[in-house]
Amino acid sequence: MNQKPDYEKELRKAGVRITRPRRIIIDILTSTEDHPDAMKIFHRAIEIDDSISLSTVYRTMNLLEEMGAIHRHAFNGGPSRFEQARGEHHDHLIDIDTGAVIEFQSGKIEKLQEEIARSLGYDIVHHRLELYGRKTDRSS
Amino acid sequence: MNQKPDYEKELRKAGVRITRPRRIIIDILTSTEDHPDAMKIFHRAIEIDDSISLSTVYRTMNLLEEMGAIHRHAFNGGPSRFEQARGEHHDHLIDIDTGAVIEFQSGKIEKLQEEIARSLGYDIVHHRLELYGRKTDRSS
DNA sequence: GCGTCAGTTGCAAAGATTCTCAACTGGAAT
DNA sequence: ATTCCAGTTGAGAATCTTTGCAACTGACGC
Numbered sequence: 583m584n585q586k587p588d589y590e591k592e593l594r595k596a597g598v599r600i601t602r603p604r605r606i607i608i609d610i611l612t613s614t615e616d617h618p619d620a621m622k623i624f625h626r627a628i629e630i631d632d633s634i635s636l637s638t639v640y641r642t643m644n645l646l647e648e649m650g651a652i653h654r655h656a657f658n659g660g661p662s663r664f665e666q667a668r669g670e671h672h673d674h675l676i677d678i679d680t681g682a683v684i685e686f687q688s689g690k691i692e693k694l695q696e697e698i699a700r701s702l703g704y705d706i707v708h709h710r711l712e713l714y715g716r717k718t719d720r721s722s
Numbered sequence: 723m724n725q726k727p728d729y730e731k732e733l734r735k736a737g738v739r740i741t742r743p744r745r746i747i748i749d750i751l752t753s754t755e756d757h758p759d760a761m762k763i764f765h766r767a768i769e770i771d772d773s774i775s776l777s778t779v780y781r782t783m784n785l786l787e788e789m790g791a792i793h794r795h796a797f798n799g800g801p802s803r804f805e806q807a808r809g810e811h812h813d814h815l816i817d818i819d820t821g822a823v824i825e826f827q828s829g830k831i832e833k834l835q836e837e838i839a840r841s842l843g844y845d846i847v848h849h850r851l852e853l854y855g856r857k858t859d860r861s862s
Numbered sequence: 863g864c865g866t867c868a869g870t871t872g873c874a875a876a877g878a879t880t881c882t883c884a885a886c887t888g889g890a891a892t
Numbered sequence: 893a894t895t896c897c898a899g900t901t902g903a904g905a906a907t908c909t910t911t912g913c914a915a916c917t918g919a920c921g922c
């Protein structure tokens with residue numbers, strides 16, 4: 583139900599090695615529906631291979647984030663939580679009151695970003711757009 | 723040369739107290755041109771009042787960020803760095819290779835964001851748009 | 863298959879950030 | 893000016909994340 587992009591191919595293309603810890607961590611990310619934090623990923627990982635270290639989880643998260651394969655969210659000071667960037671790129675609207683994450687996408691915005699970067703002499707490698715909002719109040 | 727918004731008035735309006743530590747920290751932020759991290763702000767603060775704690779610096783950063791008075795940047799795993807949100811709102815293009823921060827603004831993008839949030843039933847409180855890019859390669 | 867070497871890992875330690883809680887303090891009301 | 897109390901603070905503990913380094917291991921060429 584959930585498309586699993588071929589991260590291994592992408593990783594190899596990016597010049598990084600496919601190691602056992604990375605394979606396990608990627609499997610965990612591609613097969614979950616929630617937004618686990620590093621510690622949660624670590625616990626799930628050591629059930630499969632108890633030699634994996636928390637450092638490696640963090641390092642892999644940073645690696646995948648830079649590649650644009652996952653997104654990182656931080657709610658009110660808590661630890662970062664991660665989510666697979668499956669399929670189309672999307673951005674996030676975070677509910678300030680509940681921490682809920684709503685995904686959306688806008689080709690128009692993406693296009694504008696490209697234009698802006700180009701005019702400044704840059705190529706966009708990745709980007710982060712987060713809207714922090716509150717449910718429109720219709721009562722009171 | 724650098725407009726200093728009346729944060730005290732804004733703070734009071736938001737229902738938070740104007741305390742001595744906060745006044746000092748805000749002064750530091752409004753009178754610097756760089757993007758200091760929490761430790762740097764802390765060191766500058768204790769020169770003025772050596773009773774200020776690092777906790778308070780962090781707490782004040784979070785407070786001001788939520789109010790939209792400052793922006794937070796995080797480069798390749800390093801500590802967060804802060805910047806006064808002076809005048810017009812602007813977004814950031816971060817040079818992946820050097821960590822340089824280029825500011826820009828786009829009314830079009832802002833407007834699109836509003837539209838998207840409204841269509842999802844939200845009012846935007848604040849937002850973060852960061853483009854991570856690399857200088858367009860004209861040689862090679 | 864075997865050797866090689868740069869990329870990767872685990873561990874421990876350091877660094878960054880948040881949290882707990884008792885003591886303190888703005889500022890509103892009097 | 894004095895009182896009062898919710899918001900704030902400092903100190904240190906706890907939590908989260910990155911880093912240094914020696915040992916290990918993919919991937920490539922032979």
